[in-house]
Amino acid sequence: MSVRIVSTGSFLGSNVVDNKKLFSKIHNFDKERALETLKKKGNDVQNLADDELFDLWVKQVCGVSQRVFFSEDQIEDKKGPTQLTEYMGYMAAKDALSYKNIDPKTIQHVIFCSYTPIQLMPNPACLCAHYLGIENASAFHMNTACSSFLDGMGIAYMMIKSGEYDRILVISADTMSINIDFNDITTAILFGDGACAAVLERNTEKKGIYSYYSTTNYNNEMLNMDYGKPIRMSGGPLVQRNAVNAMSHSLEKACEKAKISPDQIDYLIPHQANLRIVHRLADKLNIPYERTLQSVAYTGNVSGASIGIGLDHALKGKIETLKIPKGSLLGLTTVGGGYTYSGMVCKV
Known part of the structure; x- marks a missing residue:
């Protein structure tokens, strides 16, 4: 069974709140620092309005164009x-x-x-x-x-x-x-x-969920949220490294339980934390970007729902760059505050 x-x-x-629309809500955008970052990456930032500069900077930093x-x-x-x-x-x-x-x-x-x-x-x-x-x-x-x-x-x-x-x-x-x-x-x-x-x-068929793996690694300093208070994140670069390592570990463990190797995965379905994390995870697992879910660009980080929204859209052909055919083997992996991290291997 x-x-x-x-x-x-x-x-x-x-x-739908694109970056330019979001800019009107932001009160402490460091324009000079953003200019410096974008110039280092070779972007032409001359004659950009502040909201255009903000839009370009957000896309460079986390890959998000819009959220809802x-x-x-x-x-x-x-x-x-x-x-x-x-x-x-x-x-x-x-x-x-x-x-x-x-x-x-x-x-x-x-x-x-x-x-x-x-x-x-x-x-x-x-x-x-x-x-x-x-x-x-x-x-x-x-x-x-x-x-x-x-x-x-x-x-x-x-x-x-x-x-x-x-x-x-x-x-x-x-x-x-x-x-x-x-x-x-x-x-x-x-x-x-x-x-x-x-x-x-x-x-009763063979296809379905092959394995599930989950674990925790307590850390209350970098990512936390109290009742009635906003979410807080500190140590961004370290949080990103931890996220990549945690999701890689989770999927590798799930693959081990399923008695397969990560390179047998047809499509990588990771938590859509930000595009940098998604790309670094794909690189670490040696899975091409074209076989990796990247819905964060148009949904933002939708917390626990991000992986499910992207999976649903891909399965129903709503993502032009990622259409998952029936019978594909998927590697799902995620990380959350706690830290909590999990992996799953399944066929759809």
């Missing part, structure tokens, strides 16, 4: 939750269920992954299960920061493998736009809002 990902879904709001911010005025489905994070998760779950015509009543368990839920009790998984029409299912909320969605799928995988469950819905959503300090430019340029979902089920 194996477990497969039978359907995926995602949700992004309508308020979600707000209450964008809530269109009045039959769903009214809380921002929970609503996005609900919409992504609706997308996953409808894509393969899955009856909500066949879902036996719901996992909602987030570190920015608006409501703590009832937990977001219970809330979404109610609005989705999922009956008599168990449900819980979990948080491993940006690793949450992959860890949620890993837990669902193990629950189904135990023989106790046949079909589980995993949802991941985060509203970062209300948890950003726009005076902290290191985080303000990175994050966006969004949600993803996946339905996992028992499978």
